[in-house]
Amino acid sequence: xxxxxxxxxxxxxxxxxxxxxxxxxxxxxxxxxxxxxxxxxxxxxxxxxxxxxxxxxxxxxxxxxxxxxxxxxxxxxxxxxx
Amino acid sequence: xxxxxxxxxxxxxxxxxxxxxxxxxxxxxxxxxxxxxxxxxxxxxxxxxxxxxxxxxxxxxxxxxxxxxxxxxxxxxxxxxxxxxxxxxxxxxxxxxxxxxxxxxxxxxxxxxxxxxxxxxxxxxxxxxxxxxxxxxxxxxxxxxxxxxxxxxxxxxxxxxxxxxxxxxxxxxxxxxxxxxxxxxxxxxxxxxxxxxxxxxxxxxxxxxxxxxxxxxxxxxxxxxxxxxxxxxxxxxxxxxxxxxxxxxxxxxxxxxxxxxxxxxxxxxxxxxxxxxxxxxxxxxxxxxxxxxxxxxxxxxxxxxxxxxxxxxxxxxxxxxxxxxxxxxxxxxxxxxxxxxxxxxxxxxxxxxxxxxxxxxxxxxxxxxxxxxxxxxxxxxxxxxxxxxxxxxxxxxxxxxxxxxxxxxxxxxxxxxxxxxxxxxxxxxxxxxxxxxxxxxxxxxxxxxxxxxxxxxxxxxxxxxxxxxxxxxxxxxxxxxxxxxxxxxxxxxx
Numbered sequence: 001x002x003x004x005x006x007x008x009x010x011x012x013x014x015x016x017x018x019x020x021x022x023x024x025x026x027x028x029x030x031x032x033x034x035x036x037x038x039x040x041x042x043x044x045x046x047x048x049x050x051x052x053x054x055x056x057x058x059x060x061x062x063x064x065x066x067x068x069x070x071x072x073x074x075x076x077x078x079x080x081x082x
Numbered sequence: 083x084x085x086x087x088x089x090x091x092x093x094x095x096x097x098x099x100x101x102x103x104x105x106x107x108x109x110x111x112x113x114x115x116x117x118x119x120x121x122x123x124x125x126x127x128x129x130x131x132x133x134x135x136x137x138x139x140x141x142x143x144x145x146x147x148x149x150x151x152x153x154x155x156x157x158x159x160x161x162x163x164x165x166x167x168x169x170x171x172x173x174x175x176x177x178x179x180x181x182x183x184x185x186x187x188x189x190x191x192x193x194x195x196x197x198x199x200x201x202x203x204x205x206x207x208x209x210x211x212x213x214x215x216x217x218x219x220x221x222x223x224x225x226x227x228x229x230x231x232x233x234x235x236x237x238x239x240x241x242x243x244x245x246x247x248x249x250x251x252x253x254x255x256x257x258x259x260x261x262x263x264x265x266x267x268x269x270x271x272x273x274x275x276x277x278x279x280x281x282x283x284x285x286x287x288x289x290x291x292x293x294x295x296x297x298x299x300x301x302x303x304x305x306x307x308x309x310x311x312x313x314x315x316x317x318x319x320x321x322x323x324x325x326x327x328x329x330x331x332x333x334x335x336x337x338x339x340x341x342x343x344x345x346x347x348x349x350x351x352x353x354x355x356x357x358x359x360x361x362x363x364x365x366x367x368x369x370x371x372x373x374x375x376x377x378x379x380x381x382x383x384x385x386x387x388x389x390x391x392x393x394x395x396x397x398x399x400x401x402x403x404x405x406x407x408x409x410x411x412x413x414x415x416x417x418x419x420x421x422x423x424x425x426x427x428x429x430x431x432x433x434x435x436x437x438x439x440x441x442x443x444x445x446x447x448x449x450x451x452x453x454x455x456x457x458x459x460x461x462x463x464x465x466x467x468x469x470x471x472x473x474x475x476x477x478x479x480x481x482x483x484x485x486x487x488x489x490x491x492x493x494x495x496x497x498x499x500x501x502x503x504x505x506x507x508x509x510x511x512x513x514x515x516x517x518x519x520x521x522x523x524x525x526x527x528x529x530x531x532x533x534x535x536x537x538x539x540x541x542x543x544x545x546x547x548x549x550x551x552x553x554x555x556x557x558x559x560x561x562x563x564x565x566x567x568x569x570x571x572x573x574x575x576x
Binding site for chain 2: 007009010011013014015016017018019020021022038039041042054071072073074075077
C-alpha cells in the first residue's frame with residue numbers, strides 16, 4: 001500500500017516565518033513537530049512541546065497526522081513548554 | 083495673435099463631446115472604464131490641480147533628462163560607480179530588478195486610462211503619465227547597463243520580470259492586480275492614489291536622500307527626477323476618488339484603498355524596509371524605515387484620506403504593530419534563502435546592530451540572538467549551516483513568505499475555497515482574496531507549483547527554473563561571499 005502524504009504549513013514559536021512540511025499521514029504528531037524543529041532556528045531544542053492546529057486546539061502527540069485531522073494546506077504550530 | 087497658455091489650455095483639456103452614432107456605454111465599457119459606471123455628466127468636474135501643456139511637458143522632461151545625463155557625463159561613465167559601498171550596490175540591483183520593467187507595465191496602465199478614462203482631462207494626464215513611465219523604464223535600464231561592468235547581475239534590471247524568481251512572482255502578482263488587470267477607475271485609485279501618492283514617495287524621495295548620503299549621486303538624481311513625474315501623474319487619483327464619493331460609491335473607493343494599501347505595504351517590507359536598513363551604509367541612513375513610514379505614509383497619506391472623509395484601513399493596528407518588526411523578520415528570511423535571490427544579503431555587523439537597537443529599542447533582544455546564532459553557524463559549520471533547509475510557506479495572496487508580525491506573534495491563517503485550503507500570511511491578505519476568489523484562486527504560488535510538479539523541488543534545479551545561474555548569479559552573504567562547496571559540481575547518480 002502506498003504512503004499517503006500531506007503538505008502542511010508548520011510554525012515554530014521561536015521562528016520568524018512558516019515552513020512547508022511534507023509528511024506521511026501515518027506519521028505521529030510528535031515526529032511532525034520534531035521534523036519542523038530540526039529545520040528551525042534552534043534544532044537542538046529539547047523538551048516537551050505543544051502542537052496546535054489553526055483553531056488553537058491541542059493535538060495529541062501520539063496521534064497520527066491523519067487522526068489529528070490535518071489535511072493538505074493545514075497550519076500547525078509548535079510551542080515550547082507544557 | 084498667439085493665444086496665451088491660459089486662454090486655450092482649458093479648452094484643449096476638455097474636448098469631450100456627445101456621441102451621436104454610438105452609445106456612451108459602448109465607447110467606455112464598464113469592463114475597461116470601471117465601476118460604478120456613470121454618464122459623462124458625472125465626470126465633467128474632473129480636474130487636476132497642476133495643469134500641464136504638452137509643450138511644457140516636453141520642455142520640462144528634456145530639462146530633467148539633461149540634468150540626469152549631465153551628472154552621468156560629469157562623473158564620467160567609466161568612473162561613475164567606483165567607490166560605491168558594496169551593500170549599496172546590492173540595493174540598487176534589488177531596486178532596478180524589482181521596478182524597472184514594472185514601470186514599463188505602468189505605461190500600459192496609463193495608456194488604458196488614456197483611452198478609457200471618463201474625462202478628456204484625465205485622458206490627457208494619463209497620456210503624459212504613459213510617457214513618464216517609459217522614461218522611468220529607460221533611466222534604470224541605462225543605469226543598470228552602466229553598472230554591468232561592476233557586476234554582471236545588473237542584467238537583472240531587464241531580465242527580472244522575464245523570470246519566475248519568487249520575489250518577482252510576488253511583485254508581478256501585485257502589479258497585475260494593481261493596474262495591468264484593472265480597469266481605469268481601479269487603476270486610478272490603486273496605482274495613482276494609493277501606491278504613487280502613498281508609497282512611492284518612500285521608495286523614491288527617501289531613497290534619493292540615502293543615495294545622496296551614500297555618494298551615489300547619479301542614482302539620487304535619477305530617483306528625484308522620476309519622483310517629480312510621479313507627483314504629477316499621481317494626481318489622477320484624487321479627482322477619480324472625489325467623483326466616486328460624489329456619486330454614492332464611497333464603499334467601493336474605501337475597498338480599493340484598503341486593499342491596495344495592504345498590498346503595497348507587503349511589497350515595501352522587503353523592497354524598501356530591508357534595503358534601507360540592511361543594505362544602506364550606516365552613515366547614509368538619514369532616518370529609519372519606520373520613521374520614513376510614519377512621516378510619508380502614516381501622516382501624509384492619512385491626510386489624503388481625511389480630505390475625503392475616508393476611514394483609515396480596518397487593519398490599521400496590525401499595520402502599526404508590523405512597523406517595528408516585519409522588515410527585520412523578513413531580513414532573516416531573505417538571508418536564509420539568499421541563494422534564491424539575484425542580489426547579495428547582509429548580516430548586520432556590530433555598528434549596524436547598534437544603529438538598529440537605537441532606532442528600534444526591542445531589536446537586540448528580539449533579533450540579536452538570531453543573528454548571533456547565524457554567526458556561530460558560520461564559525462562552526464560554514465555557509466551550509468546558515469542556509470534554510472525547507473521551503474518557506476508562501477502566502478497565496480501576496481506570494482511572500484508567511485512571516486510573523488514578530489517572533490511569537492503569528493498571523494498566518496487559511497481559507498477553504500472549493501476543495502482546497504489556501505494559506506495567507508495575515509487576515510488582510512485573506513480578506514482581499516475572499517472578496518474576489520475567482521480572481522485569485524487560479525494563481526499558483528511557487529510552493530503550489532512545486533507540490534503540483536510544475537516546478538522542481540530540488541534546489542539546484544529550482545535555481546535554473548527561476549532563471550538563476552547558480553552559484554555565480556545567486557545571492558551570497560555580502561561580506562563573506564560563498565563557501566567553495568557551492569562552486570563544486572552537484573553530484574549526480576549516473
